[in-house]
Amino acid sequence: MKVTYDWLKDIIPVEMDAQAIAQNLMMRGLEMESFTETGIGKQEVVVVEIIAIDQHPQADRLFVTQVDAGQEKLQVVTNLKGLKPGQKLLVAKLGVKLADGMELKPVKLKGVDSQGMYVGWQELGFDFKSEEPIFVDKSVKNGTPYYEMLPFCDQVIELELTANRGDCLGMLGIAREVNTFSEKDISVPEHSYATNGKPVKDIFSVEIQTPDCHRYCGAVIEHVTIEPSPLWMQLRLVKAGIRPISNVVDITNYVLLEMNQPMHAFDLDKIADHKIIVRDAKQGEKMITLDDIERGLVPGDIVVADKNCGHCLGGVMGSELSEVSDQTKNIFLEAAFFNPPNIRKTSRRLGLRSDSSYRFERHTDKGNIPLALKRALYLFDLLKVGTVYEGIIDEYPVQWQPDKIEFTADWINAKLGSDIPKDTMHSILVDLGF
Amino acid sequence: MQDQIDKILTQAMEKIKQVENSKLLDEIRVQFLGKKGELTSLLKNLGSLSAELRPKMGALVNEAKQKVEAEIEKMKQIIIAEEMKMKFSTERIDVTLPGRVPKRGYKHPLRIVQDEIEEIFLGMGFEIAEGPEIDTDYHNFKALNFGDDHPARDEQDTLYIDDNLLMRTHTSPVQVRTMQQKHPDPIRVICPGRVFRRDTIDATHSPQFHQVEGLIVDKGVRFSDLIGVLKLFAQKMFGQDREIRLRPSFFPFTEPSAEVDVSCMMCGGQGCSFCGKTGWLEILGSGAVHPNVLKMSGYDPEIYTGYAFGMGVERIALLKYRINDIRLLFENDVRFLHQFK
Numbered sequence: 001m002k003v004t005y006d007w008l009k010d011i012i013p014v015e016m017d018a019q020a021i022a023q024n025l026m027m028r029g030l031e032m033e034s035f036t037e038t039g040i041g042k043q044e045v046v047v048v049e050i051i052a053i054d055q056h057p058q059a060d061r062l063f064v065t066q067v068d069a070g071q072e073k074l075q076v077v078t079n080l081k082g083l084k085p086g087q088k089l090l091v092a093k094l095g096v097k098l099a100d101g102m103e104l105k106p107v108k109l110k111g112v113d114s115q116g117m118y119v120g121w122q123e124l125g126f127d128f129k130s131e132e133p134i135f136v137d138k139s140v141k142n143g144t145p146y147y148e149m150l151p152f153c154d155q156v157i158e159l160e161l162t163a164n165r166g167d168c169l170g171m172l173g174i175a176r177e178v179n180t181f182s183e184k185d186i187s188v189p190e191h192s193y194a195t196n197g198k199p200v201k202d203i204f205s206v207e208i209q210t211p212d213c214h215r216y217c218g219a220v221i222e223h224v225t226i227e228p229s230p231l232w233m234q235l236r237l238v239k240a241g242i243r244p245i246s247n248v249v250d251i252t253n254y255v256l257l258e259m260n261q262p263m264h265a266f267d268l269d270k271i272a273d274h275k276i277i278v279r280d281a282k283q284g285e286k287m288i289t290l291d292d293i294e295r296g297l298v299p300g301d302i303v304v305a306d307k308n309c310g311h312c313l314g315g316v317m318g319s320e321l322s323e324v325s326d327q328t329k330n331i332f333l334e335a336a337f338f339n340p341p342n343i344r345k346t347s348r349r350l351g352l353r354s355d356s357s358y359r360f361e362r363h364t365d366k367g368n369i370p371l372a373l374k375r376a377l378y379l380f381d382l383l384k385v386g387t388v389y390e391g392i393i394d395e396y397p398v399q400w401q402p403d404k405i406e407f408t409a410d411w412i413n414a415k416l417g418s419d420i421p422k423d424t425m426h427s428i429l430v431d432l433g434f
Numbered sequence: 435m436q437d438q439i440d441k442i443l444t445q446a447m448e449k450i451k452q453v454e455n456s457k458l459l460d461e462i463r464v465q466f467l468g469k470k471g472e473l474t475s476l477l478k479n480l481g482s483l484s485a486e487l488r489p490k491m492g493a494l495v496n497e498a499k500q501k502v503e504a505e506i507e508k509m510k511q512i513i514i515a516e517e518m519k520m521k522f523s524t525e526r527i528d529v530t531l532p533g534r535v536p537k538r539g540y541k542h543p544l545r546i547v548q549d550e551i552e553e554i555f556l557g558m559g560f561e562i563a564e565g566p567e568i569d570t571d572y573h574n575f576k577a578l579n580f581g582d583d584h585p586a587r588d589e590q591d592t593l594y595i596d597d598n599l600l601m602r603t604h605t606s607p608v609q610v611r612t613m614q615q616k617h618p619d620p621i622r623v624i625c626p627g628r629v630f631r632r633d634t635i636d637a638t639h640s641p642q643f644h645q646v647e648g649l650i651v652d653k654g655v656r657f658s659d660l661i662g663v664l665k666l667f668a669q670k671m672f673g674q675d676r677e678i679r680l681r682p683s684f685f686p687f688t689e690p691s692a693e694v695d696v697s698c699m700m701c702g703g704q705g706c707s708f709c710g711k712t713g714w715l716e717i718l719g720s721g722a723v724h725p726n727v728l729k730m731s732g733y734d735p736e737i738y739t740g741y742a743f744g745m746g747v748e749r750i751a752l753l754k755y756r757i758n759d760i761r762l763l764f765e766n767d768v769r770f771l772h773q774f775k
Contacts, residue, residue, distance in 0.1 A: 163684060165684070
């Protein structure tokens, strides 16, 4: 689990540095596997706006761009295609040393001066292969250094979690642990949003036909526009080791990382009768998953289907049939709880593992699903992806029953051979959310 | 004739005097006294002499012959004496030399470490229990509270023989067997032995290695008792100034569980390359025995408490002797093993 320091501070505004956080977490049983400083330091990588683009006189594959870098104008030669005037990108100026060690020196590319280089995630040191440069929102001032614009330069603590700590596979779970050694309070993430006034029950329904799905919640967003998510969200995903894909997918991954609740987005119009049936797989049933491989299913695998066919291998991976694409107009968003042993068996048998299945195997919090779903809807609203239907669908056949544990401070101290005061025990448990 | 005899005699005497070894002496004897020897030939020629001279000459030749023989014999004795003397001096034995020491074997470092571990715990009142290296899934997993779908049960980590039998992945099965035999008596036991896991061999992993696990079961045993035992072990094993620290962890058979670090013996805890700059080295896993485990093996968890710990012998050896590659411990290169005399 990769813990991004900047993201953590958003949830619990600690003042101690990332190393201190890592040390404290380790002494609480969350061992650190690695510690990374992201970005390439406070170097001159700045926001520029493209003013003009010309074909390079000597080379077919090169373009000469004139950019406004705030205090100055620069000429940047590049092989990037499809750039347009008005777009804002990040450019590394001369003298900058990129992540791979290459230092930008004054150079003529086929006879034309180039005073900088457009950069993408890789050049800034992120473990993320992409040919694309980083595009910046129009509202950012030209000339702003990259590290001032967003926390590109940050610390990421990678934790190696034991099998019993599934609760720490999300930023809120980590914040709960941090709360035990910090004076600061956890702020609950925003989760209210504007709706279109139409009840979601009018447009969609869900039926659970297997005992292995204990809770299934859903929401609908209409009139969606599929486009890249904002840079601040992409940055958080990249730091956590997840590839940004589109606003819809990125939101589901963002909430997965933040609230430890896996979600799945379906193209609503591909679901027959707008009704989801969660059922057991039939012997011999087949499904083509998102990775383009046909899978043979067996009873025990959970299938999220409509009356005709399966749309998702529950808890593991979606199918191509209802994959969100550029043509998608309306979305059905699923947030559910699947029985851990089933997910484990399915995942092992098919050799299929996803960030979602990993968390389901380790037991997610079924009581937390509505909050997580609302958080996602808040983000759909914030990013203006589409308009959200009112309410959420909540089928909850196997409810969470709180366990009551009674004990005395004396009993604990007798077992441990310690003398921890009762008040200390009390405040630790309160910090942990009990 | 007389002259001839004299001449030959003089020649012979000269030659004898110059001789150096018995072989040459023999050649001279043959030359003068042999069948075709010079003096012997003279005797043959006696026939050509007159009857009066014959006896006289014969006597003179024989006289010469005897003189040569005597001289040869004399020389022979001298030569023999010389040769003996030579032999004595070259074949002399130096009795002041030390004796040749026969090659002796000595303990393998793993054996040294295991013996040391055993001695430390025997000194604390522990007994030693051993068990089979091939055991049942029940003893290795189920009785230790491993759920049916615990990752360690996967084929990728465990070497299964059939559905029920496997090569033990830890020496905990011996603890189970001990509890089954001894309940409801208290237990204070260590279980050393060889264990097996499906691992690719590299500098820190081997599919076969050794563990020593320990178990205490009694009424009123506390976590602090376990800490005391482990601290004493760490100090005896790694030095009197060692500290230990416990970090929360997870094992299916203990609750709560902890990993135990010892302060680095190279830098005293300051941080160095040996301890990865942390100042601490992980040496043990430990914890309070899970109530399910106690129950399954015949101890009522309401009455009894148990504490368990475990360590890898290879790991301890690598730390104690600053060996940087586990493979050295089983490749059995004599140049390596020699260093543990």
